[in-house]
Amino acid sequence: FADDWLEQLNYDGAMVATLLESEADAMQETESDAAGAAQTLVERFGVPPFSVLDARQGYWQDRKRAWLGLGLRGEVGRLAQSNALPKTFKNSTQANQDDTRLDLDNGTSIFDPVLSEILYRWFVPKGGHVLNPMSGEATHGIVAGYLGYEFTGVELRPEQAESNREQAVEIGVNPVWITADALTIDQLDIAPADFVVSCPPYADLEVYSDNPLDISTMDYADFVTTYSEIIRKSCALLKENRFAAFVVGEARDKRGIYYDFVGDTIKAFKAAGLNYYNEMIYVTPLGTVMMQTSRNFPIGRKIGKTHQNVLVFVKGDWREAVKACGKIDMELPDGFDTNS
Structure with missing residues (x-):
């Protein structure tokens, strides 16, 4: 035929x-x-500004190595609990899948500095003030300071805040960390912000301390209530016509069912008066997920998680927010080597 x-x-x-x-x-x-x-997009914007951010690519890995070469250190809280690390993960099928944080040799981890960098360069006015209400380790502050932004982080754990300050001095930048409960952020002496950013605890996926004020210790209903209030108060400090971004991922309850943490984050920002503007999928290096999935998928049909959700919101007019950000500048500071 x-x-x-x-x-x-x-x-x-x-x-x-x-x-x-x-x-x-x-x-x-x-x-x-x-x-x-x-x-060309990599040269202009650091990474292609698509809805999928692929941290496995060579251009991403080169940039990440350059940031890590500054001497970034991970969570003090994790290190302090390292002899009981399995207990800090409540759901064993999810253990170690908080993949926006990069595992370091000492068992601690840090937020991906490249993701932090592009959020600042794309969505913050040059020299603007960045506010992180649930700071954790130092990456957001170190990257902000290194790129010439002002930074204020609120951190509940005194030992973590002190470690962050020491690291900033070693690297030669000047971010500020305030030791306080994020729920009291409206009572702190914080200047209006040009950008609100955080990678908050993913519900009770990972417990950072035994402090009852630590939202990672709360049951989910209390967690969402407190978390939403922190978002509301933080966004009240955000200037009009500015962006905000949270990096989040789903977590499961004791029955193995998703909480819908991503959805609850979107609801919290909308309730705070912001509009949902962008979603990006941050694709993470596989790490140990292949081994975990080979074990867990046959018995539970739970898909191996190799991404996180980067949610971007805008307060006011997005056109004015873009205008305030100005031209995207990806020029690297002196001494920053992506070829090492």
């Missing part, structure tokens, strides 16, 4: 071969053009 059909079209075998070869060449040119366009 195919031969008869080709004969009716007056196509012989040579003509078909030529057409197929031309199509293959066109596909190669398209792929080459796409690769070139992607490289």
Whole structure:
């Protein structure tokens, strides 16, 4: 049938071969053009500003190594509890899947500095004030300071806040960490912010301390109530026509069912008067997830989690917020080497 059909079209075998070869060449040119366009986007914006942020790519890994070369350190709270680490993860099928944080050799972890960098460069006015109401370790503050932004972080754990300050001095930047309960952020002496950012506890996925004020110790209903209030108070400190971004991921309850933490985060920001503006999927390096999934998927059909959700919100007019941010500048500071 195919031969008869080709004969009716007056196509012989040579003509078909030529057409197929031309199509293959066109596909190669398209792929080459796409690769070139992607490289141009990397040069202009650090990473391609697509809805999927792929931290496995070489350009991401090169930039990450340069940031880690500054000497970033991880969570003091985790290190202090390292002899009881399994107890800090309430749901064993999820253990160690909080993948926005990069595992370091000493068992601690840090937030991905490249993700922190692009959020600042894309969504914060040059030299603007960044507020992190649930700071954790030092990455957000160190990156902000290194790039010339002002930074205020609120951190409940005194030992973590002190470690952050020491690290900032060593690296030569000047972010500020206030030791306080984030729920009291409206009572603290904090200047209006140009950007609100955080990677909060993912409900009770990982417990950071035994302090009852630590929202990671709360049951989910209390967690959401407190978390939403922290977001409301933080956004009240955000200037009009400015962006906010939270990096979050789903967590499961004791029955193995998702809480819908991502959805509750969106609801909290909307209740605070902001509009939901962007969603990006941050694709993380596989790490140990392959081993975990090979064990857990057959018995529970739980998909191995290799992404987090980057949620961006805007307060006021997005056009004015973009205007305030100005031109995106990806120029690296002196001494920052992505080739090492």
